[in-house]
Each structure stands twice: as C-alpha cells, then as structure tokens.
Amino acid sequence: MSQDQILVCGHDLVEDVMGQWSFAELTYTAMTGGQRPTPEQARMIDVLLTTFVDHGVTPSSLATRLTLLGAPESMQAAIASGLNGAGSRYLGTMQLTAALLQDALAEAPGEVDLLAIPALAEKIVERARSRGEKIPGLGHPEHKNGDPRTPKLMEIARQTGVAGAACALLFAVADAFAASSGKSLVVNAAGLSGAIVLDMGLPPEAGKGLAVISRAAGLVGTVLDEMRNPQAQGIWDELR
Amino acid sequence: MSQDQILVCGHDLVEDVMGQWSFAELTYTAMTGGQRPTPEQARMIDVLLTTFVDHGVTPSSLATRLTLLGAPESMQAAIASGLNGAGSRYLGTMQLTAALLQDALAEAPGEVDLLAIPALAEKIVERARSRGEKIPGLGHPEHKNGDPRTPKLMEIARQTGVAGAACALLFAVADAFAASSGKSLVVNAAGLSGAIVLDMGLPPEAGKGLAVISRAAGLVGTVLDEMRNPQAQGIWDELR
Amino acid sequence: MSQDQILVCGHDLVEDVMGQWSFAELTYTAMTGGQRPTPEQARMIDVLLTTFVDHGVTPSSLATRLTLLGAPESMQAAIASGLNGAGSRYLGTMQLTAALLQDALAEAPGEVDLLAIPALAEKIVERARSRGEKIPGLGHPEHKNGDPRTPKLMEIARQTGVAGAACALLFAVADAFAASSGKSLVVNAAGLSGAIVLDMGLPPEAGKGLAVISRAAGLVGTVLDEMRNPQAQGIWDELR
Amino acid sequence: MSQDQILVCGHDLVEDVMGQWSFAELTYTAMTGGQRPTPEQARMIDVLLTTFVDHGVTPSSLATRLTLLGAPESMQAAIASGLNGAGSRYLGTMQLTAALLQDALAEAPGEVDLLAIPALAEKIVERARSRGEKIPGLGHPEHKNGDPRTPKLMEIARQTGVAGAACALLFAVADAFAASSGKSLVVNAAGLSGAIVLDMGLPPEAGKGLAVISRAAGLVGTVLDEMRNPQAQGIWDELR
Numbered sequence: 001m002s003q004d005q006i007l008v009c010g011h012d013l014v015e016d017v018m019g020q021w022s023f024a025e026l027t028y029t030a031m032t033g034g035q036r037p038t039p040e041q042a043r044m045i046d047v048l049l050t051t052f053v054d055h056g057v058t059p060s061s062l063a064t065r066l067t068l069l070g071a072p073e074s075m076q077a078a079i080a081s082g083l084n085g086a087g088s089r090y091l092g093t094m095q096l097t098a099a100l101l102q103d104a105l106a107e108a109p110g111e112v113d114l115l116a117i118p119a120l121a122e123k124i125v126e127r128a129r130s131r132g133e134k135i136p137g138l139g140h141p142e143h144k145n146g147d148p149r150t151p152k153l154m155e156i157a158r159q160t161g162v163a164g165a166a167c168a169l170l171f172a173v174a175d176a177f178a179a180s181s182g183k184s185l186v187v188n189a190a191g192l193s194g195a196i197v198l199d200m201g202l203p204p205e206a207g208k209g210l211a212v213i214s215r216a217a218g219l220v221g222t223v224l225d226e227m228r229n230p231q232a233q234g235i236w237d238e239l240r
Numbered sequence: 241m242s243q244d245q246i247l248v249c250g251h252d253l254v255e256d257v258m259g260q261w262s263f264a265e266l267t268y269t270a271m272t273g274g275q276r277p278t279p280e281q282a283r284m285i286d287v288l289l290t291t292f293v294d295h296g297v298t299p300s301s302l303a304t305r306l307t308l309l310g311a312p313e314s315m316q317a318a319i320a321s322g323l324n325g326a327g328s329r330y331l332g333t334m335q336l337t338a339a340l341l342q343d344a345l346a347e348a349p350g351e352v353d354l355l356a357i358p359a360l361a362e363k364i365v366e367r368a369r370s371r372g373e374k375i376p377g378l379g380h381p382e383h384k385n386g387d388p389r390t391p392k393l394m395e396i397a398r399q400t401g402v403a404g405a406a407c408a409l410l411f412a413v414a415d416a417f418a419a420s421s422g423k424s425l426v427v428n429a430a431g432l433s434g435a436i437v438l439d440m441g442l443p444p445e446a447g448k449g450l451a452v453i454s455r456a457a458g459l460v461g462t463v464l465d466e467m468r469n470p471q472a473q474g475i476w477d478e479l480r
Numbered sequence: 481m482s483q484d485q486i487l488v489c490g491h492d493l494v495e496d497v498m499g500q501w502s503f504a505e506l507t508y509t510a511m512t513g514g515q516r517p518t519p520e521q522a523r524m525i526d527v528l529l530t531t532f533v534d535h536g537v538t539p540s541s542l543a544t545r546l547t548l549l550g551a552p553e554s555m556q557a558a559i560a561s562g563l564n565g566a567g568s569r570y571l572g573t574m575q576l577t578a579a580l581l582q583d584a585l586a587e588a589p590g591e592v593d594l595l596a597i598p599a600l601a602e603k604i605v606e607r608a609r610s611r612g613e614k615i616p617g618l619g620h621p622e623h624k625n626g627d628p629r630t631p632k633l634m635e636i637a638r639q640t641g642v643a644g645a646a647c648a649l650l651f652a653v654a655d656a657f658a659a660s661s662g663k664s665l666v667v668n669a670a671g672l673s674g675a676i677v678l679d680m681g682l683p684p685e686a687g688k689g690l691a692v693i694s695r696a697a698g699l700v701g702t703v704l705d706e707m708r709n710p711q712a713q714g715i716w717d718e719l720r
Numbered sequence: 721m722s723q724d725q726i727l728v729c730g731h732d733l734v735e736d737v738m739g740q741w742s743f744a745e746l747t748y749t750a751m752t753g754g755q756r757p758t759p760e761q762a763r764m765i766d767v768l769l770t771t772f773v774d775h776g777v778t779p780s781s782l783a784t785r786l787t788l789l790g791a792p793e794s795m796q797a798a799i800a801s802g803l804n805g806a807g808s809r810y811l812g813t814m815q816l817t818a819a820l821l822q823d824a825l826a827e828a829p830g831e832v833d834l835l836a837i838p839a840l841a842e843k844i845v846e847r848a849r850s851r852g853e854k855i856p857g858l859g860h861p862e863h864k865n866g867d868p869r870t871p872k873l874m875e876i877a878r879q880t881g882v883a884g885a886a887c888a889l890l891f892a893v894a895d896a897f898a899a900s901s902g903k904s905l906v907v908n909a910a911g912l913s914g915a916i917v918l919d920m921g922l923p924p925e926a927g928k929g930l931a932v933i934s935r936a937a938g939l940v941g942t943v944l945d946e947m948r949n950p951q952a953q954g955i956w957d958e959l960r
Contacts, residue, residue, distance in 0.1 A: 006388060006389070007296070009461075014389055014392050019392060019396050023286050023457070024263060027460070033468065053248060055247060057719055059546040062542070063546045066539040066543040066546075067539070069565065070565030070570050070571075071568060074327065074793070076327060076452050077564040077797040080320035080323045080800070081560075081565065083456075084558065084804070085549065086316040087553060087557070089551065148245065149254055153258070156258070208315060209464060214263075216456035220267070220449035220450070228273065235719060238719075240536060240537035296960060303782075303787050307801065310780060317556075317560070320801075321783055324564070324798065327793060328791060329791065329792060475959060479958075485868065489941075494872050498872045501770055502744075502766055503766050503937070504742075507773075510940065513945055513949075526742055531733070535733070536727070555925060556805075559803060563803065566796040623724070628734045683948075685943065685944060692799055693933065700751060701729075704751050707925060
C-alpha cells in the first residue's frame, strides 16, 4: 500500500477492482493468489457462496448468539465462535470428497480420459467397501430422496462449463456404489461442491473456505438479528 | 428445512436463490432478516464487500498463519483467530461514524431536510471539539492527501442512488471541521462506508459485519496461500 | 530454550519450577513478567482462581458444547469459543472496579492514608451519582442479601495480608453510597476481586485474566463432560 | 445457584471450596464431573499445569499479541486466538500417546499384569513399524539427549504414587523400539503426561485439557506483557 495506491492480489483496488469485480471474482482471485476467474468461474463461485449461507437455528448460530450475550462489544468474536464450529462434522464432507476425487484423478495416468472414469469409480467403491469405510459425498441424513441442491448445482456447473472430470467421477462413484451394494445413495451438495471446486482448479480446502465465508455472512445476519430481537438470554434461561 | 425444501431467510434456497441471487443480495437479505435489496443496493453491497478484503500482510493474516501452524487440521479456527482481531482499532471507525451520523440524523425533527445538514454538521463538530474528541470517519494515518477509496465509493453510491442524508452529512462534517479548525481532514473509506450502510437502511453494526465477511474471504486466501507457500514457521523462527 | 534447559519467566522450568512452584505461583509470575509472589500472594491467587471456575450451564459452556458438536476434533477451539464470551457483560465488573479504584488511589496525593479513604469514597459516589452512572462492584442481580463469596474472599485477603487500600476503598464506597442514596448495595465478588488484584500490585486487567484461566478450566470440564455425556445435539434439537 | 448458595461440581463453593481446595483440585474435580482427587493426584495435576505454561515467543503468543493489536478491548478474544493454535502439531502428542496406551491396555485381558507390559510394548512397536508409522510420545525435535522434563515428571509421578501401567508401558515402548530399530528415542514430556493422565483415571483428552489451561495462563501473561511493553505493532512493521 503506497500512499495513493492500494494493491489487492496484485491489482489496483480503486482503479481495477472496486465497482468492476464482484465479491465472487475477488474471492477466487484471493484463493488462487492472484489468478482471475473467467466470468463463468466467477458465477459458479457466487452460486457456491449462496448455497452454504447458514439458515435457521444451527449450532454455529446458537454459539454466536450466546457469545454475543457475554461480549456484546465484540461482534467479531461472536462470529468467530460460530465459525470455530465449522469443523469436520458438517463441513468435512466437502473437503473429504474433493481429496478422494483428487487422489483418484491423480492416479490416472496421463490426462483423464472420460472413458476411464467408470473404472476409477469402481476402484474407489471397492476400496472403500473392502475397508468398511463410508464414501464421502454420498448420502444425506435428511434428504433421503435426493439433496435438492445437487441438481441445481450440477445444472449451473454445466451451464458455466466448469463441470469436468471430478464431477463426472463423483456421479460415477454413486452409480458404482449402487451397482456394487444394491443400495442407492444420493450425491449430496457438499460432496458435489467439493468436486466443482476441484474442476475449477482449486485445492480441496477451497470448498471449505467458501463455506466458511458463507457462514460468516449467515452469522453476521445472526448477530444483527440478535441485536434487533435478543434470544440468547431466553435460550440460556430455558436450558439451565 | 423439510425433507425436500430448504428455506433461507424465508425463501426457497433451490428454487429462488441458487443461481438467481448474488452472494451480495443474499448477504443483504440475511442482514435485514428477510428484506431483499434493490439491484442497486445489491451492487453497493457487492462493492463494499470488495473494498475491505484484506490485502498483504496484516495483523489478522499473521494471526491466521500462526494459528494454522499449530492446528493445521482446523482452518476454520485459523480464520476465526484472524477475525478475533477485527476489533475497535481498525474497524471501529465504520461503526463509530455510522453511530455518530445516526444519532445526529435522529435528533433532526421530521424528515431530514438537506438544507439542515450543514447546521447538523456544525453541531457535531462543535460538540467534538469542545470535548476534545476526535471525529470518527475523518483523517487517515497513511492517505494524507485523501483516501483513494473514498471518491470511488461515493461515485458508486451516487450511481446506485443509495447515497443519502448520512453521506451528505459526513462530507458536511468534514467541511465544518475544516472551517472551524482551519485543518483539512479527508473523509476516509471506513467512515464513508458507515454512512453508506446507514443510507441503505442498515444499522451501524452492518458496516462492521460486511468488513468481517470481507476479512473472512481475505483470510481464506491467506490459509490457502499458507498451504501452498508456508511462512508461519519462518516468521516464528525470525521472531524468537 | 536451549537443548537442555527450558526457561519460563527467567527461571529453569525443570530445576526450579516443576514440583516446587504451584500453578498459582507460576501464574502470578507470568502475569508480572517474572516477579515471584510471596506464599501469601500465591495463596490468594489460588483462591481467586477457584472462585470463578464456571459452574453449571452458562452461555460460555453452551457455546463450547455447540462448537464441539461441529468440530469434535478441535477441543481447543470449542474452549476458545466459550472464552470469546468472557466479555464485558459478566466479567467487565472486575476490571471496571479495579480501574475505578486505581484512578481514585492514583489521584490521592502521596501514599494513601487510610484516614483519607472515606473522603475518596465519597468523591467516587458523588461523581457517579451526579452523572447518573452505576458504580461497578456494587450490587448483584441474584444475591440481593449479599454475594456469599464476598466475606470469604475478604477473610482470605485479610489472612494473607494482601488486603490493602483498594479493598478498604471499595467497602468505603459501598458505605458512602448507602449514606448518600439510602440504598444499600452489596459489594460483589467480582468487584472485590478487582480490588484484591490491585492490592497485590497487579493491573486491573489481571483480574479478568485470572477469570479467563478459571473459565478455561471450567470449559475443559465441560468438554470432557460433553464427550462422556453428549448434550449439544439434544440442545440443538430442542431449540430448532 | 440459589440466592445464597453457589454449587460447583456438586460442592458448596463458599463453604467447601474457596480457601480449601487448590485450583488443581478443582480442575481435577471439574474434569471428572465431581470426583475429588487424592492429595497426591492434586499435586500431580498441579505439576502438569506448571509444565506446559507457554514460555517465550511461541506461535500462540504471537497470535495473541497480534489479535490484541486490532481488538485491545477484547483480551479474552486475544487469548482465544492463541488457544485456537493449540491443535495437533504441538499438543497432539499428549492425546495420541494416551490413546495408543489406552488401546493397548484395554486389549490386555483382565487386569494389567506388569509382567505383560513388555509384550504389549513389543506389539505396539511391531505394528507401528510394519505400517511405517511414528510412535507418539517418543523423540523430540530439539531435546535429542532427552527431554529434561521427563525424569522430573516421572520422579513426581512416582512420589505421588500415580505412576502405573500406562507410564510403565510407555517406557517399555521406548525400550522395545530401541531393541527393534537399534535407534534410541527419548520419551518426551508430552507423551509421558498423556500416560500420567491415564494412570490417574482420566481420558486421553484430559492431558490436552490441562495443556490448554496452562496455555491460557501463559497467554494471560502475554496479554499483560503486551499492555506493559507493546510489541505487536513492531512485529507487524518488521514483517510487512
């Protein structure tokens, strides 16, 4: 930052970024360390950011409200308390799915041939089943008939042209699992997001990063709601 | 959340939000508890979100890197550590400026008459000077000749039609201060953002909330950079 | 830390500290940057540390449980979420009381003369009443007939000889308030702890620091209880 | 908490705990959900609490200082930022060692016979070596000739009578590893602490919990030092 110029990811914030880049574009650029997204990639990032904004009462939103009760002067710390809960239990799927797909695709010799995808999928399923391990990205505790976000995400991934080998492999894994086990499991939105992130050239951790940003937005909403409509004291009174 | 439908701020996530709302629109809706922004307001929110993404080496980005060094399995906690530093020292200005303007505008009887703005501004300046208090939103430790983000933010606030009484009052305060003290202080970007947020019908804390989301995005970039290009161990070795 | 020697606050951890210093002694030494407590001061610190361990269901313990639900792999982050709530609302009293007493005692010319204490107390009460401000350290929302911890803390502060001008001034303030307002308010344990900390030569923030350590211990207990006897999922189910 | 009585872990805080229990006793009681330690166990806990207080410049202490720079009004959040880094990299050893020993001892049929310990140790070493895995609790990156805390901890564990099968097994593992690999690795203090915690009837996570409390005390010292002697701005200036 010189006196007159502010750089962000190597670009002039005032001349180049403000008013010209969307937040989604800037987020992708920050995640890649300076590489700008195509307009289609930026659109995909924007959709992913909207997909995981917290809704309703969640463990994170409750932690944020309860923290604000004790430290009303530190809204950032209340949000941080909510984010601390964005760990393996709810958000692990995205990262685990991406890591699984990344490993499988890296094992494939040469460029990934779409014809090779079913065989890769079978290998993933066999390995997981022989070890008695769950396959991340498949199944959802509540949306048994299919995660409603999945077809919408896939539709946009196709429209924007970002869907690639990782997305194809994830659906092939679901098929191979059904064929092998006779049990049909849905591709969940977290898993598909992990695949989409990979297909955009981002590392597995980027999916979790996007979810953390989404949660931060949801938790800002929670803080402002708690200020308008305090609930934490009532929650505490109810529970003690 | 029913089995087939996911609601976010009262809207169907899959049917209405994904692919149709930008992240900025959803953020505004989350902050207002369900009220959708106009397209112009959404654009303004998007610009504000891009304005405060962390750039370069900051105390928050350093805290994030150092936390990740000890807990590489918890990237969300590393981001939370960085956000915990988003307190009064760097981000207080936005909230303090908005609160000051809100108080002044609330004192004005009836609807705010733009002709009344200069008198309100003089009152703010007189009160602050008589108490020996700094006026939030004026001055910048580094950008002495003017915060370069300020004219760009104001340009977009005018284009989008969101600029209103709060923005006008802040510039009037800068003029009144110069007239009264003979010392010219720039309107800084944090202060103007506080005014813009008010003019969009949001509470003073919303400005800080937007900055927290921006920082979360910047810190996600920091985490991914630390994974590609580890620096925390080197920083520690240098400092101990 | 050399290869064979580990220093903590300037002392050899293995030769001098382990097995010889209590945790309370080490805590005082860490807070003063190397100055060792007398045995009496160490006993007082130990009692203060036990006084503020969280008990039962608190906003902090709930935030810790809810954070652990989402991130069971990060018990330290669950504890950090609970500590983030140790802000002004419950713990501010200790620091505010100490700061008030410190200011008053610093204003007194020369060494504090115990005979001057009543006059200092009257000044504090007059100033607060004329400004319509509450006096920190007086009153308790639940213990109307007296905070039961206060006489015990005072007894130990006398036994250990640490009670000094700050403690005396706080009780004098309670008397002056009763005389001036006709309304009797108890000296609460948080306020008295602030005074005790001052009388041990520590800054106002040390009281809050001790309370944070106590809370950390309570929250470790909460985490282990949540692991033995999970409650967070049930809390979430009940509230959503 | 009734109006006149405050319960902590089922005991009357004022009548039973304050002035009678040490902080170490209360910590053990909180960790077990109400079971009081013997005086010897309390002494061992006290020593463990002193062993892991942060000393010098650490990633956690740096994160705390940098967080305080941005949010000087939230010392608890600065401490929380430091604690967020108490993850797998530095503190994982304690928990991993305890879990390894616990599994091995649980596999042993009936009560653990001390004569069976060498065979259990060989099994642990064989399994780890055949999988190419490191054995937690052995080796130290800096203290190649032996972690100086280890003999002191063991001495106190013997004096207090808490040393049992887990401690014996850990040293037997070190012997078995040396016999099998020809390479001698020290038993480190973190690993031995994990064993001691098990031998006191606590779960593996209790060791990490004690370390988190110790770190909280060290970080309170860091916060007070930063207030007396600010370093964060200088650190930032040096690094950017």
